[in-house]
Every structure is written in C-alpha cells, then in structure tokens.
Amino acid sequence: MRVPALIMAGGKGKRxxxxxxxxxxxxxxxxxxxxxxxxxxxxxxxxxxxVVTSGNTPETEKKCVKDGLRVLRTEGKGYHDDLKQAILSAxxxxxxxxxxxxxxxxxGEVLDRVVNAYEECGKDALAVxxxxxxxxxxxxxxxxxxxxxxxxYAVSGVNIINGAKISEEKIPTAAIITEEIDVLLNINTLKDxxxxxKIMKRNREIGS
Numbered sequence: 001m002r003v004p005a006l007i008m009a010g011g012k013g014k015r016x017x018x019x020x021x022x023x024x025x026x027x028x029x030x031x032x033x034x035x036x037x038x039x040x041x042x043x044x045x046x047x048x049x050x051v052v053t054s055g056n057t058p059e060t061e062k063k064c065v066k067d068g069l070r071v072l073r074t075e076g077k078g079y080h081d082d083l084k085q086a087i088l089s090a091x092x093x094x095x096x097x098x099x100x101x102x103x104x105x106x107x108g109e110v111l112d113r114v115v116n117a118y119e120e121c122g123k124d125a126l127a128v129x130x131x132x133x134x135x136x137x138x139x140x141x142x143x144x145x146x147x148x149x150x151x152x153y154a155v156s157g158v159n160i161i162n163g164a165k166i167s168e169e170k171i172p173t174a175a176i177i178t179e180e181i182d183v184l185l186n187i188n189t190l191k192d193x194x195x196x197x198k199i200m201k202r203n204r205e206i207g208s
Contacts (some may be wrong), residue, residue, distance in 0.1 A: 001119040002047040003160065005040050005111075009033055009064075010054030010082050012167055018190075023060040023101040025187075028175035032187060033060065033140055037069065042108030048098060052086045060101075065073035067090050068178055089177035093164040100150060100157030102187040110182040116159060121174035124162040128184075129153035134179040143188045148175045157185040199201055 003146040009023040018025065023033035033051070040049050051069050053061040054076030064071050070091055074082040087096060097115060100195065132142055133152050144155040153175075165171050178184075181203065185196040 001095075002045050003097050003115055004086055005043075005049040005097040005099060006045045006072070006083070006086055006092075007033065007036055007049065007099050008053045008079065008083065009051050009060050010057050010076050010159070011079065012056045012076075014046055017079045018039050018174065020056045021060050022187075023057060024063065025193065027104050027187075027193065028200060031063070032104055032190040033064075033101040037067075037107060038151055039106045039111065040099060041095075043115075044108070045112045045113040046108075048189050050086070050090065051101075052082055054082060057093055084127065087161075087163045087166045094162070098157075098159045100163060100186065103157060103183060103185060104187070105182050105185040106158070107182050110180065111158075114160060114176065117175070118160040123172045123174045124143060124165045125171045127173055128156045128158040128176045128178065128183055129147065130156050130184050131177065131179060134184060138184070138199070140184070140192050141188045142187075143186075148173075148177070153177065153184050154186075156168050156186055158183055180201045 017102040024031045040046055051064045052072050052074060054074045056076045061071055072086040072112050114128060129148055135142055135154050142154055145152050146155050187193050187196055
C-alpha cells in the first residue's frame, strides 16, 4: 500500500518564542522541516509528498517551492481546519499519511511501518501516540494530548486518515503506542530542541 503524505508546516509556533518560523529552525545543521522531508521521501510506502503551509509560514513556503516541493497553502485557522482544507483542495479522498514538520528523528522505515499498520487495522484512521511519562523522563514538554482506551497519551502528530472521511465528526481510529525516539522527539519548545539535539548527537556517536 502506498499513500500520499502531507507535511504540516503552517502553524504559528508561538511556544518557540523565536522570530524564525518553526519549520525553518536550525537543528543539527539544517532546518527542522528538511529532516522530515528527507524521511518522507525515503519511505517506500509514500507515493506523493505535499507540504501544507499558511500565511503564518511564508518563508517556509518559499523554501519548499524553491526545493521543488508541492505546496498546499491553507488559511491558517488551526491544525484540523488546515488539514481538512488541504485534503479537500487537493482532492485526496484516500488514505493519507500526516506528519508534523517538527519531528526531526522520524525515518522512512518508521513511516513505512505506520502505513502497514494502517492497512492491517481495518479502520479509517490510525494515530501514533507516545506515553506521557516517556516524554517526561527525557524532560520534554507535554503539549498536545489525546485519549485512547481511556488513557491520556502525548500526540506525536503522525497519523493516517482516510481523506474521504475528513468531514465526518467521529472517525473510528486505531492506535500505535510507542516510545521510539523516532516519534518521541516532537519539538514544541526551545528546551525540547536542546534535548532532542543532544539525544540525536549521542545516538549518532553510538551508531558510528
């Protein structure tokens, strides 16, 4: 199964408190969004890649256009509104992989496994969640949470949704619960950025 992917890069990124747009924030030598784009492009189960921008991220949009990426510009009313607008404007009425632009440790291998899990789950949506305590142990912020089977989890931002169902209020959703660094390192604050860089540097040294 191969699916199109939407990289969400239209948020205001207020929590970072920086003049630079969050997707363009330097991370180990290159912008956050470049790490995500490279991972998505390396995934075998991804057919097409789109970057979702808004008026909040004009410089990100310029960079993506310059890099030859397809851009879907939305009104910037919020994550869910932007996602719905992007899906409908591109007529992506099929399963779609959705990834935030601020998870620099994500890999194509992990994304392929997410697509495979979605294909097997038999539901119209699949979300990847992280145990709140796993982020807490690393000193990472807990920003967005959601309930699954009565338990609150940190939202990784990696999801698959059937675009044909995007206008429905309630979509049956399966879940992957994981502590993998690949999805655990979601950058919401400058402290998160610092911690994530140190973890990835250490993992690189161990792997080399």
